[in-house]
Amino acid sequence: MRLAKTSRLLAARVARAWLTLRYRVLSRRHNRLVLEQIDGVPLVVLPEVFNPVLLRTGVFLARTVVALPLRPGADVLDLGAGSGVGAVFAAHRGARVVAVDINPEAARCTRINALLNHLEDLIEVRQGDLFAPVADKQFDLIVFNPPFYRGRPQRPLDHAWRGEDVFERFTAGLAAQLKPAGQALLILSSDGDGQALLAGLHKAGFQCEVFRQQDLVNEILTAYRLTPARPNQAL
Numbered sequence: 001m002r003l004a005k006t007s008r009l010l011a012a013r014v015a016r017a018w019l020t021l022r023y024r025v026l027s028r029r030h031n032r033l034v035l036e037q038i039d040g041v042p043l044v045v046l047p048e049v050f051n052p053v054l055l056r057t058g059v060f061l062a063r064t065v066v067a068l069p070l071r072p073g074a075d076v077l078d079l080g081a082g083s084g085v086g087a088v089f090a091a092h093r094g095a096r097v098v099a100v101d102i103n104p105e106a107a108r109c110t111r112i113n114a115l116l117n118h119l120e121d122l123i124e125v126r127q128g129d130l131f132a133p134v135a136d137k138q139f140d141l142i143v144f145n146p147p148f149y150r151g152r153p154q155r156p157l158d159h160a161w162r163g164e165d166v167f168e169r170f171t172a173g174l175a176a177q178l179k180p181a182g183q184a185l186l187i188l189s190s191d192g193d194g195q196a197l198l199a200g201l202h203k204a205g206f207q208c209e210v211f212r213q214q215d216l217v218n219e220i221l222t223a224y225r226l227t228p229a230r231p232n233q234a235l
């Protein structure tokens with residue numbers, strides 16, 4: 001019993017030291033113009049844009065999109081697109097994607113990555129706040145890796161971390177943007193205020209099913225499949 005506890009503590013300490021070292025080395029890529037790769041897919045990341053590799057949730061989002069049942073031609077919304085990682089991976093599977101971000105640099109970055117991956121015919125980029133730029137559209141799938149914390153963003157990159165009422169407005173607007181059999185994929189971390197978002201979604205009648213989970217030692221990432229309270233089919 002005591003031995004198991006000691007080895008758990010030791011493993012946690014080694015993991016923390018490794019994460020600190022990783023952060024020191026990788027932070028040179030933070031908020032800079034860099035070229036990243038996720039499973040062989042190149043992505044340019046502009047300054048003031050969330051780095052999907054450094055912060056790891058973008059990689060998790062990309063691999064979750066690959067794992068989803070998604071038919072070619074499906075209409076997908078990549079909400080809070082950042083570098084456009086979700087849009088690029090969905091378009092690689094033949095989906096028609098609209099990518100939205102409030103940060104103009106993120107919108108620019110997504111356009112660059114659509115071109116870089118020769119997916120410009122499948123990815124349309126609209127800059128703006130949450131569902132406002134797509135008020136005229138409905139989707140088979142909406143993917144969202146939201147800002148995990150509450151607060152007022154001070155600069156463009158800050159929108160990646162915090163928002164004042166993003167959770168409430170996402171919950172209130174989601175059902176109207178989904179086609180009759182549509183679903184959403186929401187990425188949350190054990191860090192941040194994600195539980196409040198989930199509680200709000202439950203209250204609004206959404207089913208929130210765990211689709212995929214990854215333990216990153218210092219945090220656990222979870223991809224939830226959200227379905228409004230009505231019968232649905234596979235995408």
Ligand SMILES: C[S@@+](CC[C@H](N)C(=O)[O-])C[C@H]1O[C@@H](n2cnc3c(N)ncnc32)[C@H](O)[C@@H]1O
Nearest residue numbers: 052058080081082101102103129130145159160
């Ligand atoms: C955690 S980052 C995720 C970026 C990218 N999807 C990824 O997984 O790497 C959250 C993104 O949501 C965007 N965002 C935050 N609030 C938003 C809002 N109200 N409307 C649209 N986008 C928003 C941020 O600018 C940021 O790019």
